[in-house]
Amino acid sequence: MPTYTYRCNTCKELTEVNQSIHDIPLSHCLKCNGETNRIITSDFSIQFKGSGFYCTDSK
Numbered sequence: 298m299p300t301y302t303y304r305c306n307t308c309k310e311l312t313e314v315n316q317s318i319h320d321i322p323l324s325h326c327l328k329c330n331g332e333t334n335r336i337i338t339s340d341f342s343i344q345f346k347g348s349g350f351y352c353t354d355s356k
């Protein structure tokens with residue numbers, strides 16, 4: 298299942314979600330409900346530093 302990373306336009310929060318291509322994309326920030334942009338990360342992992350990053354692991 299691919300992992301998608303979204304960045305909030307408002308608070309710059311990064312949210313990583315595991316979802317299938319059939320799932321509805323995360324369009325709003327879980328924190329502030331602002332608009333999010335999907336970041337393409339393909340298959341390599343990126344190390345995010347800072348306190349604003351957390352994982353949403355839906356298995």
Ligand SMILES: [Zn+2]
Pocket residue numbers: 305306307308309310326327328329330331
């Ligand atoms: Zn936000």
